[in-house]
Amino acid sequence: MTEKRYKKLKCAEDLTGLMERHYAKARYFRFGRPLAWVTSGAPVELLRAMDVFPVYPENYGALCGARGEAVALCEAAEAQGYSGDLCSYARSSVGMMSQGKKAPLGGLPRPNLLVCCNNICGTVLKWYEVASRFYDTPLFVLDTPFIHDQLTEYSIQYVAAQLQELVRFVQKHTGRRLDQNKLKEIIGYSNQATALWQEIRELCRARPSPLNAPDLFINMAPIVVLRGTKEALGFYHKLHAEVQGRVQQGIGAIPQERYRLVWDNIAIWYRLYRFYSYFVDRGACFVADTYTGGWAMQLQAGEPFECLARTYTSVFLNQSLEYRCQLLLDLIQRFSADGFVMHSNRSCKPYSLGQYDIMRQVSQRSGVPGVIIEADMCDSRAYSEEQVKTRIQAFMETLDAAC
Amino acid sequence: MAHPFLDSCRDWPARYPNRRAIGYLCTYVPEEILHAAGFTPVRLLKANDAITHADAKLQSYCCALARSALDQALAGKLGFLEGVVFPHTCDTIQCLADIWRVNFPELFVMTIVQPVTGDSPHAQSYLMAELRRFLRRLEDWFRVSVTDEALRDSIRLHNRTRQLLRQLSLRREQISATTYFDTLRASTLMPKEEFNDLLAEMLLAMDPSLLAKNEPRGENAVSRGAIELRPYSLLASRRPRLILAGPYLDDPSPLELIHSLGGQVVVDDVCTGSRYFETPVSEEGNPVQALARRYLERRPCPCKAGSLPRRSEDLISLIKAQRAEGVVFVLPKFCDPHAWDYPPLAQALDKAGVPYLLLETEQMVSGEQMRTRIQAFLEMISYQ
Ligand code: SF4
Ligand code: SF4
Numbered sequence: 001m002t003e004k005r006y007k008k009l010k011c012a013e014d015l016t017g018l019m020e021r022h023y024a025k026a027r028y029f030r031f032g033r034p035l036a037w038v039t040s041g042a043p044v045e046l047l048r049a050m051d052v053f054p055v056y057p058e059n060y061g062a063l064c065g066a067r068g069e070a071v072a073l074c075e076a077a078e079a080q081g082y083s084g085d086l087c088s089y090a091r092s093s094v095g096m097m098s099q100g101k102k103a104p105l106g107g108l109p110r111p112n113l114l115v116c117c118n119n120i121c122g123t124v125l126k127w128y129e130v131a132s133r134f135y136d137t138p139l140f141v142l143d144t145p146f147i148h149d150q151l152t153e154y155s156i157q158y159v160a161a162q163l164q165e166l167v168r169f170v171q172k173h174t175g176r177r178l179d180q181n182k183l184k185e186i187i188g189y190s191n192q193a194t195a196l197w198q199e200i201r202e203l204c205r206a207r208p209s210p211l212n213a214p215d216l217f218i219n220m221a222p223i224v225v226l227r228g229t230k231e232a233l234g235f236y237h238k239l240h241a242e243v244q245g246r247v248q249q250g251i252g253a254i255p256q257e258r259y260r261l262v263w264d265n266i267a268i269w270y271r272l273y274r275f276y277s278y279f280v281d282r283g284a285c286f287v288a289d290t291y292t293g294g295w296a297m298q299l300q301a302g303e304p305f306e307c308l309a310r311t312y313t314s315v316f317l318n319q320s321l322e323y324r325c326q327l328l329l330d331l332i333q334r335f336s337a338d339g340f341v342m343h344s345n346r347s348c349k350p351y352s353l354g355q356y357d358i359m360r361q362v363s364q365r366s367g368v369p370g371v372i373i374e375a376d377m378c379d380s381r382a383y384s385e386e387q388v389k390t391r392i393q394a395f396m397e398t399l400d401a402a403c
Numbered sequence: 404m405a406h407p408f409l410d411s412c413r414d415w416p417a418r419y420p421n422r423r424a425i426g427y428l429c430t431y432v433p434e435e436i437l438h439a440a441g442f443t444p445v446r447l448l449k450a451n452d453a454i455t456h457a458d459a460k461l462q463s464y465c466c467a468l469a470r471s472a473l474d475q476a477l478a479g480k481l482g483f484l485e486g487v488v489f490p491h492t493c494d495t496i497q498c499l500a501d502i503w504r505v506n507f508p509e510l511f512v513m514t515i516v517q518p519v520t521g522d523s524p525h526a527q528s529y530l531m532a533e534l535r536r537f538l539r540r541l542e543d544w545f546r547v548s549v550t551d552e553a554l555r556d557s558i559r560l561h562n563r564t565r566q567l568l569r570q571l572s573l574r575r576e577q578i579s580a581t582t583y584f585d586t587l588r589a590s591t592l593m594p595k596e597e598f599n600d601l602l603a604e605m606l607l608a609m610d611p612s613l614l615a616k617n618e619p620r621g622e623n624a625v626s627r628g629a630i631e632l633r634p635y636s637l638l639a640s641r642r643p644r645l646i647l648a649g650p651y652l653d654d655p656s657p658l659e660l661i662h663s664l665g666g667q668v669v670v671d672d673v674c675t676g677s678r679y680f681e682t683p684v685s686e687e688g689n690p691v692q693a694l695a696r697r698y699l700e701r702r703p704c705p706c707k708a709g710s711l712p713r714r715s716e717d718l719i720s721l722i723k724a725q726r727a728e729g730v731v732f733v734l735p736k737f738c739d740p741h742a743w744d745y746p747p748l749a750q751a752l753d754k755a756g757v758p759y760l761l762l763e764t765e766q767m768v769s770g771e772q773m774r775t776r777i778q779a780f781l782e783m784i785s786y787q
Contacts, residue, residue: 082742082746083745086743125706126743143708158528321501349494350494350497356462357506
């Protein structure tokens with residue numbers, strides 16, 4: 001059993017409860033609050049401050065992926081003519097729309113609004129348009145110019161101006177107004193939870209590391225989905241205490257930590273435990289990753305619209321390859337890693353194209369080996385167990401020789 | 404005698420030893436700015452050579468244009484370029500730009516991050532600031548200075564190219580598909596001054612009545628081998644009228660096949676075709692603003708937010724205006740933006756009762772398969 005090699009956190013039940021309550025609320029207990037589908041990089045604090053209830057189709061995609069139910073949804077989208085080469089979160093979501101209540105978890109509830117921010121990719125622009133047509137629902141697109149070298153002042157002004165538009169858009173379609181005090185309060189919650197999540201990740205600098213990649217992936221859900229809520233904050237307080245306890249008692253996430261690795265890209269959801277168990281078997285623990293840290297950004301102080309503009313335009317997926325090289329190098333150094341594994345995720349071009357150069361540069365500069373694994377985050381048809389195993393085997397041999 | 408139209412980057416340096424060139428991808432890069440700074444803008448297109456170097460830099464799930472462009476550069480075939488400019492369109496181009504910069508640190512590599520929401524009230528001032536930044540970077544890097552006057556001259560020059568190409572497109576039935584394709588390709592590779600003269604001659608040869616409209620006279624392009632006029636007998640026959648749609652056309656074979664199998668492409672909706680030359684830039688007022696306007700007002704590419712309704716309406720009205728009987732989509736594999744728009748466009752065509760055919764290039768193992776599918780499609784139209 002793969003789960004045996006996985007040391008379960010006591011908080012796991014809190015997390016399950018939290019997420020179940022979130023989906024139940026979205027469906028049944030919104031008490032008239034309008035529901036918005038939002039992308040993972042949308043400035044959700046603003047929506048919450050206008051009393052809009054956000055749900056995350058990407059999180060739904062990940063859930064379906066982890067339950068092994070994404071492929072059927074992808075196939076439903078393909079049957080409508082959508083190419084099997086498109087992002088599998090997006091395909092799952094499009095497939096879900098046509099399945100109604102028959103979809104896993106009863107499907108995502110119908111949106112009243114769609115808010116799409118392109119700071120993670122261009123796919124979301126197209127995907128949300130499909131949703132907008134399907135549900136005949138208004139869509140707001142927040143354009144955050146990609147940062148190839150530096151964040152310019154006029155980009156910030158451009159994004160801040162659009163945030164003002166977003167407020168007008170929500171007001172027009174829901175009649176709700178922005179409560180400035182509530183916005184400050186929510187930004188406060190958001191920042192506190194973010195800081196805790198960041199600290200939790202930092203605790204993994206300990207040897208042995210208290211958490212492994214699956215822990216990071218599972219526990220990131222609230223920082224995305226419940227960002228800006230008291231519930232998320234409460235959860236991360238509890239998680240922090242537990243992880244700190246592990247560190248104090250010298251408890252590691254895996255039985256015997258021999259190697260410390262860093263992960264790049266989204267998880268392979270349908271193999272979450274089995275995939276990492278190949279590493280656990282050889283004493284390798286993933287102590288950090290580039291993905292779950294993406295939501296550990298603090299909202300800066302100052303005029304809220306400008307801060308939101310600055311923060312959401314600077315998310316790591318909206319920044320250059322050089323920036324991402326630096327990020328990985330920094331993780332390797334701070335977490336004393338012995339190697340890194342990059343998931344070349346055919347679903348996610350913006351995250352994956354460029355990995356070959358990143359790998360070369362990071363290996364050269366850090367002196368630790370890296371490997372690229374070809375797969376897909378949700379579409380298990382693109383996953384070859386044998387190939388992956390061979391790759392991991394070869395990489396572990398390199399590590400054995402290097403350490 | 405060398406063919407007057409340049410057909411690839413290969414012969415560029417030998418042909419223009421005293422010119423300076425900067426490469427660019429996609430029609431969202433303002434050639435006018437590069438030209439005004441003293442460079443010949445050269446569009447990077449997909450070459451037909453086998454990929455030898457790019458596999459080490461780009462995953463296989465990436466469109467052939469990106470892979471081929473990078474491959475040509477890594478193989479040293481683009482050594483005459485002093486820089487490469489990228490637009491912000493799809494995720495692939497976004498990544499390609501960074502890969503380029505990392506691999507060619509000595510080159511001028513820059514992306515113009517165009518807004519995705521052309522209809523946002525703030526897009527124009529943002530884009531103008533972005534174009535100005537691009538201009539300043541270009542000036543600083545190459546130690547040149549670009550005046551508004553030079554920019555206006557370049558705008559006029561490029562508008563003329565657009566106008567001439569439009570003239571040609573209206574007469575495309577008189578020339579072979581290959582000639583049409585070659586001319587368009589040459590327009591993105593050659594210095595515009597030279598290209599414009601050549602195309603003007605060619606047009607005169609095709610239609611002397613243009614003389615009255617003050618088109619410049621020149622050496623006869625037919626005798627120089629630039630064009631090959633098509634025998635009129637072919638024109639007379641009744642051929643199904645088709646529209647070709649997609650991101651780019653990298654070789655003329657779909658056009659040729661359609662023709663040889665008895666159809667005709669009357670108009671295309673392709674970035675290496677009509678999307679390149681439609682929508683002139685205003686020659687009045689502030690040139691940077693005029694350029695920005697063109698990009699915001701032109702028919703949007705599927706990378707732009709909210710573009711589908713307009714693309715779909717345009718396609719339907721094009722069909723009506725051209726009395727087209729079918730649409731052929733030529734989509735390269737792994738091109739996300741176009742793949743996203745295909746199902747809704749197909750749906751719009753279904754509703755309008757217009758047949759269509761999808762040719763996914765890269766997928767097509769042989770030209771034979773393409774031939775069979777086009778043939779079946781043409782037969783189906785003829786029966787209707
Ligand atoms: S393309 Fe990548 S960033 Fe965009 S939705 Fe898919 S997985 Fe997320
Ligand atoms: S729009 Fe399509 S064809 Fe053009 S670069 Fe992007 S993926 Fe390739």
